[in-house]
Amino acid sequence: MPTNLEISRNTVRKPLVDVAAGMGIEPHLVEPYGNAAAKLSLDTVAELSDRPKARYVVVSSLTPTPLGEGKTTTTVGLGQGFAHLGKRAVIAIRQSSMGPTFGIKGGAAGGGYAQVVPMETVNLHLTGDLHAVTSAHNLLAAMLDNHLHKGNALDIDPYSITWRRVLDVNDRDLRQIVTGLGGRQDGIPRQTGFDITAASEVMAVLALCSSLPDLRRRLGRIVVGYDRAGAPVTAEQLRAAGAMCVQLREAVKPNLMQSVEQTPVLIHCGPFGNIAHGNSSVLADLIGIRCGDYLVTEAGFGADMGAERFFNIKCRASGLVPDAAVVVVTVRALKAHSGRYRVVAGKPLPEEMLRENPDDVYAGAANLRKQLANIRAHGVTPVVAVNAFADDADSEHQAILDIADEEGVRAAVSTHVAKGGKGAAELADAVAAACEEDGGFRYLYPDELPLADKIDVVARRMYGADGIELSPTARRQLDTYTRCGFGSLPVCIAKTHLSLSDDPSRKGAPTGWRLPVREVRASVGAGFVYPVCGEMRTMPGLSSHPAAERIDIDDAGQVVGLA
Amino acid sequence: MPTNLEISRNTVRKPLVDVAAGMGIEPHLVEPYGNAAAKLSLDTVAELSDRPKARYVVVSSLTPTPLGEGKTTTTVGLGQGFAHLGKRAVIAIRQSSMGPTFGIKGGAAGGGYAQVVPMETVNLHLTGDLHAVTSAHNLLAAMLDNHLHKGNALDIDPYSITWRRVLDVNDRDLRQIVTGLGGRQDGIPRQTGFDITAASEVMAVLALCSSLPDLRRRLGRIVVGYDRAGAPVTAEQLRAAGAMCVQLREAVKPNLMQSVEQTPVLIHCGPFGNIAHGNSSVLADLIGIRCGDYLVTEAGFGADMGAERFFNIKCRASGLVPDAAVVVVTVRALKAHSGRYRVVAGKPLPEEMLRENPDDVYAGAANLRKQLANIRAHGVTPVVAVNAFADDADSEHQAILDIADEEGVRAAVSTHVAKGGKGAAELADAVAAACEEDGGFRYLYPDELPLADKIDVVARRMYGADGIELSPTARRQLDTYTRCGFGSLPVCIAKTHLSLSDDPSRKGAPTGWRLPVREVRASVGAGFVYPVCGEMRTMPGLSSHPAAERIDIDDAGQVVGLA
Known part of the structure; x- marks a missing residue:
């Protein structure tokens, strides 16, 4: 099989105005950013508001191994799969961070024949949204420290400050730092640090806002610390929120790209999946929901994490109601949940794990059963997607289908990485059927619960x-x-x-x-x-040989080394 | 007179493909970035290589006051002025930094009827080039500290490290910091700091490279420190240069915008004017030189600084030969050079300076004479541009014209800020005449001089x-x-x-x-x-009331507060 980069480079892309046209979006709403991505004007939300709503499908997974179980490839594959049923789908995913791209991963845009193209654009800056988040976040940090330096009129308790700085790079040396050294003109010494940009609250704000005025209000509400009387101090009080909003006025517009099969992909925002809600943007979904028969979106990590926040945080913010939830399952993850193997990030799987062993797969079932129950607890119909790997045995896939059957849940084996949308057609069919069941969507708890x-x-x-x-x-x-x-x-x-x-x-x-x-x-x-709950790392480090060492341009000026 | 923002907003812009067409650049070389800016493919250089060369004009100034004397407005105004002589001109200027935009200035894109539009795009991110510089610079920093953390195979002397980090924000608290605190997993404690992105060597590299392979080579040559045997350690040895180049592969393409009069503007790179050479990019000029009758470019600070580096650093890198140099002069700057007044940044001029006083203007002549001599020392013909302000008296303008006359230098009063290109037509005429004199361009010193x-x-x-x-x-x-x-x-x-x-x-x-x-x-x-020579500040701070406090979006979603 060709590499992701080769597949990406050999893909014929449609002009993005044509991709948009297929979504019912007129050219005046499409703002090209280079030849490979475009931004959609926020006017799109209002202009499409009388269109019928698409079915809304979230892609989650069982509890993953450190390698990930292919949620992004399944999301892209499923979106492509609907075309093979004669349906129009839109895919909505998160923007990946450049830190990990140059760190361990070497890229993140799906994979194989279920990826967003061109992968260089996805992985390198895209339209600069993460940089805008970095700028807005650090402007607030500078204005906060400047406020202390200029006399601290708001009487902020320096030890109460929770606002750090951010950069989109894996840099362990920035985790814990002391700033303001030097002398009187160089600020006030303070212990602080940098997180990676994806961990910025500004990123979560951008992902959850539903309009430009809503973005402005949310930025104003950001709490950076407390005054000595214990009252919260906000970005509004520091008079930073307006300038931050201005820095984000392009970043707030969702980005439009396409998959290898020319399916529209909205790729917008990438908040962390632990200290933040780990979902792509509300605005992308508010647009995508009016643009076809199905909107397929992805939620970070397992169903207990990403999907739970999708239901209780993101849907609360957007007002949208999900129709079905896909739970991605792999043979390797269920084997890992048997408790008999140990999987380590950045290392190959243990060899004994690659042997055909449906019993081990079945032994991991408890995790999958629980994650399916987590979906159902929200009144949403789950569907099991078996993300097939070349090394899997049929008996192992069957073991997963058996578990789903026992749970009364639709399931399909999906070969989207190798075969693209055609390989996900059966999954799309199962999802379409699940969408017609009304489970009665509900949040897990009311707002007023303590x-x-x-x-x-x-x-x-x-x-x-x-x-x-x-x-x-x-x-x-x-x-x-x-x-x-x-x-x-x-x-x-x-x-x-x-x-x-x-x-x-x-x-x-x-x-x-x-x-x-x-x-x-x-x-x-x-x-x-x-x-x-536990140690949360908000600034990754680099390995002894980071991916960056292999990434370069070749003699033809093409990027090499992205995975 | 309307504000810069009002003028910008009321300007009718041409589609950028049409602007490019006027330069002889075909649509396939134009990559739109939003509706207000585009990037030009580097293929443009080769595709235009058989076109005749434009006359090459650099805009410099006498030694400025802290307020600046309007070099950018004059550059834009002069570019527009040529159209009023029936000539085609291209303008090449530096990209401004967001730090000062949100700090003291509130914007920088020329002014009045001699500005680049829309000013929001110029001042806010543009196409993200500065962010790409930030990313590439900080990736190298992270890989350097990671190298130390992982055993320091290159035997780098930590105390010899000169590579800091950068951010495009005015943040004094980042000038002097200690990184790597925390514990064993959080790096190695080291005293270091952040500069503003414009001060990054990566910015200077980007501005001086003449092709993508040249960019790659220059990045590899960056020296970050020395090993314990005293040998330089490079970005190539740290295996970072390839990834840095990949991060810069879009940023290396010059940006195309337009002025209020639809004159093409190439806006690319903004290296510092003291620790770096303070000129816009070689690549922009290599394109612009093939696109009209005149290419007007700007060099930072006074002729002793920006123009000297333009001649001896930038022209050395590009191989281009200048035909004339404009020296911008203002009444207020010559009065300041009389030694009788003190001008402070961010404060209004002393009232007595605004009174008509041609003697004071004349008393400052020595500075102008010296800067004219500095241009002539390179075999280039100078032209004095009197940048007219509303408060100036005719007698004061005449004093400047008299000095120019005594020096045998062409001169013109230019009212481009109030009147646009028409106000600069006389200046354009003088510059056109100067271009026809061959002074015999020469560098100030040969490469081999110690x-x-x-x-x-x-x-x-x-x-x-x-x-x-x-x-x-x-x-x-x-x-x-x-x-x-x-x-x-x-x-x-x-x-x-x-x-x-x-x-x-x-x-x-x-x-x-x-x-x-x-x-x-x-x-x-x-x-x-x-x-x-002296204290060079490479990370600005914010004032008590930075411009950011006034910058916001209004109810219509429009930016307000940019100056």
Whole structure:
């Protein structure tokens, strides 16, 4: 099979105005950015508002291995698959971060015949949205430190400041730093650090806003710290929110690209999947929902994480109602959930895992069953998508289909990576059928439930915990947030994505445990409170031989080394 | 008179493919980036190589006040002025930095009826080139620190590292920082800091490269520090240069916009004017030189700084030969050079300076005379452009014309800010006449002159110094660079732009002084050695009330507060 880069380079692309035309979007709404991507004017939302709504499908997965189980390829493949049923679909995915592209991954735009093209554009800057997030975030940081330097009129407690800086690079040396050294003219010394841009609250704000004025308001609500009387200090008070919004006025427009089969792809925003909600933008979905028969979107990590936030945070913000949820399953992940193997990121799979062994697959079923239940808890119909790998045995696929059958859930083996949309046609058929069932979509908890109870509900009903253990710090923080008026926000629980529990080594569906909440933070602008359960790394490092070492231009000026 | 933003917003723009067509550039070479800017494929250089060359005009100035004397408006105005003589001109200017836009300036795209439109696009991200420079620069920084963290196989002396990080924001707290705190997994503690992106050597590299392969080679030559044996360590050795080049593959393409009068504007790169050469890109000029009768480009600061580097660094890199040089003069700057007034950035002019006083204007003549001599020293014909302000008296303009006359130099009063190209038609006429004189262009020094002698030549012949004083450090550094094979590079002397001397308070044309060189640094990738004479600030700070506080979107979603 050719490499992703070869497939991408040999793809014939449609002009993006034609892609847009196929979505019913007129040329005056399409703003080209180079030859490979375009932005869609926000006027598109209003101009399409009288169109019928597409069926809304979210792609999630069982609890993944550190390698990932192919949610993006399945999302792209499924979107392409609908065309083989004579249906029009739009794909909506997250923008990948350049940090990991030059770090471990070497690229992220789907793969094989289920990828977004050209992959260089997806992986390198795209239209600059992440840079705009970086700029807006760091302008606020500069204005905050400048405020302290110029006399601190707002009486901000420097030790209460939670606003760090961001860069889209894997740079461990920036995690913990001291700024403001030098002398009187060089600011005030303070311990702080950099996160990767995807972890910026500005990214989450951009992903959750539903219009430019809504973006402006959310930016203004960002809390950077507290004054000495304990009141929150906002970006609005620092008079930074207007300038931040101006820096984001292009980034707020969704990007349009296409897949290898010329299916429209909206690629917009990429918030973290642990400390943030891990979903692509509300605005992309508000457009995509009016542009075809199906809108297929992706939610980060497993169904307990990305899909739960999709339902309770993203759909709350957009008002859109999902019709079905795909749960991506791989043979390797179920084998890993048997507890008999250990999978490590950046390393090849253990050899014994590659042998045909349907029993091991079946032994991992508990995780899949739980994730299907997590979908159903929201009144949404799940569909199992078996993401087929070349090494899989038919008996192993059958084991997965058997589990789905036992759960009364539609399932299909999908070969989209090798075969494109044709390989996902059976899956598309199953999803189409699931969309016709009305499960009665519901949030997991009402707005008015107290924050601690919201955390408890998610821990019990999604993760299978027996309850939560709040540290004294966490308890105090929840009190503060409630006092400050943030109690009606949804919660976004930052825990490992590698287990239903808070312990990444526990596979399957662990029971008999309680979720320990070390601390709780608030992304008030984005509109959620996030309890932190375990170590969350918000700035990756580089390996001994990062992907960047292999990435270069060749003599013809073409990019080489992207994976 | 309407504000810059109002003028910009009321301008009728031509489609950029039509602007390009007027330059003889075919549509397949034009890559739109949004509706207001486009990139030109680097294939343009080869495709136009058999076209006749335009006359090449550089716009410089006398030693400016901290307010600037309107070089960009004059550049744009002059470019527009040629149309009023029935000639086709192309304008080439630098991209402004977002740091100052949100700091003190509130914008930079020319002004009045001599500006690039729309000003929001010029001032906000443009096509993301500065962000690409930031990314490439910081990737190298991360790979360097990662190299130390992973065992330092190249045996780099950590104390020799000169490669800092960059961000396009005014943030004084980032000037001096300690990174790598935290613990074993968080890197190695080291004192370092951030510069503003315009000060990045990557920016200078991008501005001086003449092709994509040349960019790749220059990036590889960047020296980040020295090993313990004293040998330079390069980006190539760190295996970072390929990935950096890939990150810059769009940024290397010049951006096409237009002026209020639909004159083509190439806006590309914005290296610092003190620690770097302060000129827009070689690639923009290699394209622009084939696209009309005149190519008008701008060089930063006064003729002793920007124009000197234009001749000796930029023209050396491009091989292009200038035909004339405009020296922008204002009444206020000549009054300031009389030594009788003090002008402060961000404050209104002293009231007594606004009174009609041709004697004070004449009293500042020494500076203008010296800067005209600086142009002539390169065998280029100067033209004096009086940039007219509303408050100027005719007698004051006449004083400037008298000085020019005494020097035997063509001169014209230009009212481009108020009247656009029509107001610059007389200037264009003078420039056209100057272009027909062949002065016999020459560099100020040959490549093979020793570095210390090159510094001495510039100090004596451009600045009017009696010689240079090398500190022991500077002497040692020059020895190191010569030993490392950097001795044939040109020099870029980092000194204040507010005086011909190294002391910003000394106005006019100071004599009887020697230039003290504190230290010497090398931008080996960009291709120059830069002696540092005095305090060079490479990361600005914000004022008590930065421009960002006034910048916002209004109810219609339009940007307000840009100046």
